[in-house]
Amino acid sequence: MVSESLNKIFRLLALAAVFSLTIACSDDIFDVPVGERITPDEHYQTLEDAIASLYGTLSGLQDVAPDLILLDGLRSDQMNITPNAGSDIAALYNQEFRADNPYLDYSGLYRVIINVNEVLANIERAEGKDRDFKPNYLFDMRANLYGLRAWCYLTITRLYGEAVVIDDNLTSLPEDLSSMTPMSKADVIDKLISQFNNDSVIYDQDTVSRARDQAYFVGFPNYKAVLGELYLEKQDYENAIYYLKLGLETAPAIAGDEAYKVDASYDEDAWESIFLNAENAILENMLVIPYSINQKQVNTMVELMLPNRLFMVKPSQVLVDSMEAQVTTRRDSADVYRGMGVTYDTISAGNYFIKKYDIDEAQPYSSDIVLQRAGDLHLLLAEALNRNGQSDVALMFLNNGISGVSLSKRPAGFSAFSKNRGIRNRVLLQNREIPDSVTGNERVEMIEDLILQEKAMECAFEGKRMSDLIRVAERRDNPGEYIGNIIAAKYDSSMSEYVKQFYMNKENWYLPFH
Template identity: 30%
Template sequence: MKKRNGFIGIGKMMALALGLGLLFSCDDFFDPSQDLIQEKGDHYNTLDKVRRATIGSYAKLQDLVEGLVVMGDLRADLMTVTRNYDPFLLQLDRHQTLSEDNPYADPRPYYDVILNCNDVLTNIEKAKVDPKMTDDVMNMYIAEVKTLRAWVYFQLIQTYKTVPVVKEALDGEVPGYEPREYGESDMINWLLSEMKWAEEQAVPDWKLIDGDGKEISQPWHLTRVSRKALYGELLLYAGDYQTAAEKLRACIAEQEGNYLKVSNLSGGLNWRSYWDRVTLEGGSALEHLTTIPFSKSNHQTNGLLEIFSNETPGKYLLRPTVGSVKYWDGKKADGSLYRDFFRGLGSSYMVLEGDTVVVKYLNNKNNFLDDAVYPIYRAADIHLLFAEAINRLGRSEEALAVINSEIDGIQDVDGIRGRVGLDPIDILDLADLHPEVKTNMELVEYALLDERARELAFEGRRWNDLMRFAKRANRPEWLAERVASKYRVSNPELADELETKLGSEDNWKLTMPRIKEGQ
């Protein structure tokens, strides 16, 4: 994790981000060898420069990965600190007051991306002097950049109580500049309006073409934030379950070839391959919808190696909790044992030299994958979000079928559990496991939350999942009890404190850090 010297005033911070990063873009995540510095005056006078600036904005997502994983999983129930922890990680793990310089809660990498997007949106019309920049092509790029910016702001509003929103380019330092602060409701409404406009553009969700009408290469379309996926997730977050279900189903059904089918066609019985096949071909190409890639040969280092590996140069700072392991190995309601062979031991985690190690981003030698990928959206996530939406529409049996085996009317779908050879679960199984629950909808909510843990552990989703499910069901104890479980045996007093604190929704989100200039 890059250590930054405090979070200064937002106007100064944005000017610094602009100066340090805005004029740098990369044509391809895997090929940074070209001349990347452009003169500000002619930065946007051709379609090609707009394209490079757009892809350059995506390249900055690499700086977000460590924070996404740590903030998304360490505060929840599936991950905890090791004997090697640093104080910044312990603050997050135990929900303590964060120090002003905690690097994992630093919002500046997010604003680096936002400011790049704003600069493109502000200046893109300069490219009209290029005959290739037609109105349709311009709208395509505007939709692309607005989608990326919306995704970044969505991550911020799920973490912080209020978020400063900047929609314009900032050219140089703006003394005293203080943008409007958006709370959750205002932010979600604005992002929904942005995505509604982007969705209305006539460009297929999985393609981006250049000015000659040629589709940009495959690695690029697997890097772009999917409009339908983001729009569907925002609608789900906002409680518009009908439209969310429509958008998420379209995301699943309308991809070319066999994309997003959650089937054995995508290598489900070799689930580990989604991280090994780093060229995004074969199984991983069928699973990944939006991915942040890294290239070891081009010295693009993903800090997850340092965090998870217990072999040099790793520092082994975080590990799976005892409770997380039980999601893959446990007892059914009838007392019989089961094991999730494909997603658990050997895939999501391993025991190496006595340590329990997250290995989703490591190879079997405990080293970082040669060309690693971090998924923003992948097939299983979209299927489970779709099941979540239709369950809230009262279609609980259909939602359970998505977990088990199928989506009605879509071919080549084996279900989240079916594609990895697990027995289906039914309402009666769930009722036996949760005798206190009285409705099918709530039973399936439990099943969805558990299945997301098995499928998406250590991908930075868990904390936001717990908040979303608990808030929607008006059951804050769902979140509080799960997080407290990390310390229920080893430190019961701390577990009680966490359960009490997190029993109030007011303590779920953070206040964005502010530090006086010069610190």
């Protein structure tokens, strides 16, 4: 039972969570960069002001998110182009990365970072002026802002292999980021992990119950899970497991303990509801970028994907074939709940288009973009478990989940996941199995391949594929061959050979940081 003061902030957070209400999406807040209208001293007067500023930091991602989806799909094996494609989009598909290509612009992510810095520098002003602003609220806000900033830096390093790290007290964007000396991906990750730990943003391991009661902010990246992703990139699997699992156990009080557990909330036909008014699907979604054509917030990606619009990109045949090859537990010969009519559809026989951002056909330009959600994090957790010697548990999360295992065989430490259905079982797909004769590293790599194949379907066109391939390739004996063969599969024979050779050079895994 939470106190009345906590009830008040949770009501505020509920407003912020759905974005379409006044705190997050009003013309006065979501459309305007933080601090632009009035000075910080004038602005930070109340708890409501602080929450408004908190959510204002996300506004820059409305411009960034569509480009992230396109960059990932065109560079990986998930998207092909149509004859309508413009030269900039065609260049990405052909693995050509010119400095003047607008899709390679990273400044939008840095603007979000700058906005985060500005709020962090000033948010304490409101704490001292509003008696409803409790110290733990400030902790929670700071933690979510750290999580958003770390997510931005991690995204930059996944794209470019390096990043310029801006001083935390810098609240305006440097004139020429490209002239500053970037840090390597590994060094950026180490810095972010150190920053989380040194600033005590994450609760101690013995206070998980308190973490569940915190004022976690719906709509932000789950900062504990972001830390887990940082450790996964470092190949520190034990810490990756701990923080990914903790992130999935830490739900906002307005959602309840069932949140983020991949239970029956979005099973079978309900799976597509994850993306229908995604900001409201708080049992699954964490970082959601909302759009509303009525508020002049347009998802520009839709124009490029729909056949009655510009129609420049489409799903690759590799992805379609993978989903069509699935078999359900009822013996349906396709991925019924995630495939045709949901992730993609047809104009005519064999002529596909991307459907995922047109589930709400009445308002396609208002389709939200989900950048972090439970299905994604469960598969990252399975990846870490598999590499940490817990392959059987990894297969549980991939297949039938914890609820599908007898009580005597359930793994220790996962009691919060008692209703977990598993990624494949949630959409009634048959289990993936590895023969008992396959052991050792061969078994680990086979399971890892199955996890990545599943994630390519589960998170299709969500901007995950390229970073997944790069992360896994770095563990393999022939990394260039591994990643090159997968991406090359979507091209015709002449281009396929070029792509295989292109990715043999590790420098080509990343975009140029101009």
